[in-house]
Amino acid sequence: MIIRLAQHSGYCFGVKRAIGLALDAAQDGKTIYTLGPIIHNPQIVKSLESKGIVAVEDISGVRDSVVVIRSHGITRQELETLQSNGNTIIDATCPYVKRTHEIVSNLVAESYPIMILGDEQHPEIIAMLSYGNDDTTVVTKDLEIGERRWQKLGLLSQTTQNEENLKQLVQKLLTNTSELRVFNTICCATNERQDATKELAKCSDLMIVIGGKNSSNTKMLAKLCSCVTTCVHVETADEIHEYMFCGKSKIGLTAGASTPDYMIISVFNKIKEIYGEMSSASKMEDIPLFKEESC
């Protein structure tokens, strides 16, 4: 058996930054609030709670407190409420997400109809929409755009979308628009993780995707893997079972942008443990720890 980790995986810049800012703010022992989870990883959110960083679902009652804006951002209206209620704001919105708010605002100022590729239920998209105009629409993964024609149209994407989806949408729109202004807002960490995962999946007979079940970018990694080989999506090592490895010899690991290193390591250790039960102990020494090989 060989276990390999995708060349790019785990915490991205925006997630590291958000957690760092929250931990810094929590140092004086006061309770700190976030609207919804600071990142889409339930285990990390729970661990942060023990350090006084508490996720709330409604910020209307949060007053005169320290509030960290999560990596996915919040709506313009929510920000205004927080500010008017005397809170100290620490903005941990991922800078790549922040850029999408600026783009949408500029498109509104220039009177462009706006189309956003993404999941309309995702907080990132809900926040983005709050900066839009009356003619701002969300196109989901079915890429359904109907028969409408546009004289001009601004297009951008959820930062964790798959670039292939964006390309396909642009192909469709080119025939229906005189001017199509495309902002490729898919962040480089997303692209890198997706590309590295696809490469590893091609030479693996089992891919294990580690990360929050509520994480868009992790779910996208699982989807990409499923198109290539057998894939399981787990949040923790507890979800790893012996039956998964029956007949499998090349195991690939990858992890979403909100998955910390220790979770990847714990999954790896769990596989080693199972492998020890499945074969001779001497062979265990041969398992390369996070060996990165080109396919």
Add this chain to the structure above:
Amino acid sequence: MIIRLAQHSGYCFGVKRAIGLALDAAQDGKTIYTLGPIIHNPQIVKSLESKGIVAVEDISGVRDSVVVIRSHGITRQELETLQSNGNTIIDATCPYVKRTHEIVSNLVAESYPIMILGDEQHPEIIAMLSYGNDDTTVVTKDLEIGERRWQKLGLLSQTTQNEENLKQLVQKLLTNTSELRVFNTICCATNERQDATKELAKCSDLMIVIGGKNSSNTKMLAKLCSCVTTCVHVETADEIHEYMFCGKSKIGLTAGASTPDYMIISVFNKIKEIYGEMSSASKMEDIPLFKEESC
């Protein structure tokens, strides 16, 4: 044998308009000048000469005359020369081409690098470039863009390009640009002629493309047909010969945007003449004149 004409073929709006404007201007018997051919059809250009409409290759000596700007447009510098030499200008630039000059000028004003998809030797592109800035490049049909990355980029196309080429170029550029502002400047007449020609080619065993050998849009029709079936590109009926029809029973005719109806008719008559020699005269009656059928 069946002869069918593509549903959309021959003179487009811009060409009809240019010839109409030139003929109107020539009514009082004075010599009228155009810089280069008014349209890319040598036979029509020759015929217009007999009406006093003369194509010149250098306008520096043209003074105090009536000058018709051809459908493909001229450079900004040439226009300034004509104006400063006391000429009366009749602007027969196709409005779709004129729009590209405005787009390029606006992109320059907003400091965008500019990319144009087209043939850099074509007068339309030469004119377009004259409105550009130092960072205006032409990408030809090989779609070679190199490794460069752009923060922002304006993209437009020669009006007679194939939309598939534009789509492929956009696919490539999406990965290399943060903002890609695409203006689909391919004119609807071009699209209609290309689509109708491809449809007819699919159910023909010989396609005859009629139009100037120097006409970009006619050459594009010939290229599209050649990918589907046997194709010949002719300017006049004189180029139609009996050997072309050996073993062929479904003949498709199409014509570029600068090809007048009488040329299409003369080609059709020449085929009928050959067909008469090849089979019984009675069958000739069965040939549907410009029958339009769905495949």
